[in-house]
Amino acid sequence: MEHLADKIQDYIEGQLQGEELLEFEQLMDKDTDFRNLVHLQSEVHEIINRRLSSNETDLRETLFHAETEVRFKKKRRFFIDIRPFLAVASVACVLLFGYLFFFNTNNALYELPDMQSEIVRGQESNNQYEEAVKLYNQKSYSQARAILNSLIAAEPEVVQYQYYAALTYLGEENWAESKEKLTPIVEGHSVFKDEAKYYLAVSLEKLGNKQEAIALLKTIPAQGQLGEKAQQLLKKLD
Amino acid sequence: MHIDQIYIQYLKENNSTGIQLIYNKYSKQIVTLIQQNSGSEDDGYDIFQESLVDIYHMVNKKDFVLTTNFGSFLSLVCKRKWLNVLKKYQRMPVTNLEQTVLYLEDESTRDWEEMLETVNREYAVMSLLNTLGESCQQIIKRCMVEKHQEKIAESMGISYAYLRKKKSECMASLVKKIKESGLF
Numbered sequence: 001m002e003h004l005a006d007k008i009q010d011y012i013e014g015q016l017q018g019e020e021l022l023e024f025e026q027l028m029d030k031d032t033d034f035r036n037l038v039h040l041q042s043e044v045h046e047i048i049n050r051r052l053s054s055n056e057t058d059l060r061e062t063l064f065h066a067e068t069e070v071r072f073k074k075k076r077r078f079f080i081d082i083r084p085f086l087a088v089a090s091v092a093c094v095l096l097f098g099y100l101f102f103f104n105t106n107n108a109l110y111e112l113p114d115m116q117s118e119i120v121r122g123q124e125s126n127n128q129y130e131e132a133v134k135l136y137n138q139k140s141y142s143q144a145r146a147i148l149n150s151l152i153a154a155e156p157e158v159v160q161y162q163y164y165a166a167l168t169y170l171g172e173e174n175w176a177e178s179k180e181k182l183t184p185i186v187e188g189h190s191v192f193k194d195e196a197k198y199y200l201a202v203s204l205e206k207l208g209n210k211q212e213a214i215a216l217l218k219t220i221p222a223q224g225q226l227g228e229k230a231q232q233l234l235k236k237l238d
Numbered sequence: 239m240h241i242d243q244i245y246i247q248y249l250k251e252n253n254s255t256g257i258q259l260i261y262n263k264y265s266k267q268i269v270t271l272i273q274q275n276s277g278s279e280d281d282g283y284d285i286f287q288e289s290l291v292d293i294y295h296m297v298n299k300k301d302f303v304l305t306t307n308f309g310s311f312l313s314l315v316c317k318r319k320w321l322n323v324l325k326k327y328q329r330m331p332v333t334n335l336e337q338t339v340l341y342l343e344d345e346s347t348r349d350w351e352e353m354l355e356t357v358n359r360e361y362a363v364m365s366l367l368n369t370l371g372e373s374c375q376q377i378i379k380r381c382m383v384e385k386h387q388e389k390i391a392e393s394m395g396i397s398y399a400y401l402r403k404k405k406s407e408c409m410a411s412l413v414k415k416i417k418e419s420g421l422f
Binding site for chain 1 (some may be wrong): 249252254257258260261262265266283286287290291294295298299359360363364367368369370371372373374375376377378379382383392393394395396397399400402403404405406409410412413416417422
């Protein structure tokens with residue numbers, strides 16, 4: 001079931017064909033849990049699709065303006081009232097971060113992410129990229145980088161190769177080089193932009209440029225694991 | 239069809255004048271209701287806004303015919319939503335509110351209940367989606383809205399295979415969160 005679980009999204013999008021599709025449907029017939037999982041993911045897919053296709057964002061903007069109009073007439077007393085509460089909340093935040101700082105090891109903040117494979121489990125692949133994944137995840141950074149550099153030469157527009165190649169320098173604690181390689185990714189618009197910011201901040205800190213690292217960390221959105229990590233590192237550096 | 243169907247139309251068409259009218263006419267009574275049931279003024283306006291968004295999604299999903307006045311309907315949606323918040327955060331008991339919300343007047347109210355359940359679940363799914371990391375959110379949202387995934391991969395600076403793999407992982411982690419939330 002495990003390798004087929006990877007293919008649920010492909011099935012929902014009608015990308016499975018032939019033997020793969022048959023095998024998938026047979027498993028759905030046999031395994032109730034698997035079938036329920038497929039149905040759930042399918043429902044979630046449909047919900048997201050419907051919500052994103054709606055004009056909710058425009059509606060929210062209109063609602064926001066209408067609310068502002070109604071509340072604007074009211075005295076601003078409310079904001080004065082919550083000031084003491086905000087002060088208490090700020091102190092609570094400081095204490096919380098302090099707690100996180102003292103009771104969590106900082107090692108996780110400097111660990112490199114695993115390099116992401118492109119293949120779906122159960123399928124064979126012997127391409128260069130997968131070899132680089134294997135070497136990188138084994139911490140054989142220079143060998144991984146050699147393969148990644150050849151991939152970069154062949155497809156310079158794929159930032160994914162550049163990003164992991166830059167991280168190999170971090171793995172070797174070559175901060176100057178990782179800074180140089182991560183900077184163009186941070187300045188670009190790829191999906192790796194925020195992750196690159198984080199690791200560039202790590203490189204900057206190691207190079208002694210603490211203020212630059214702090215400024216960079218502050219630009220990382222707060223959501224998700226990366227956001228949490230950035231906040232923790234920020235607290236450590238502040 | 240009730241004469242107040244026009245308010246439904248205002249929401250459906252995102253009519254700013256009509257929506258301002260809804261706020262002028264109904265927001266105060268809803269905010270007061272929330273304040274009388276353990277909420278703040280901010281909570282009141284949040285619930286009011288989110289309820290209007292819920293109604294918008296309800297009416298977009300299927301032909302929605304209002305059989306009572308808009309104020310009563312909106313009030314039911316808001317009470318229901320606030321009750322869910324109170325239950326979630328286990329704030330003080332609100333027996334009266336609970337009684338009025340759970341009291342089903344007629345068949346149409348029962349239909350609304352079902353529609354509201356659906357809309358609430360959809361809202362929760364979208365909220366959980368927004369708790370994923372930035373790249374996961376971006377991948378899922380873009381892949382849903384834009385149809386040419388090769389182009390998405392290219393613009394994100396990743397290979398098409400990587401995009402598909404990553405999307406599967408992101409969807410799996412979202413579904414895991416949804417399962418853990420006990421929503422479905």
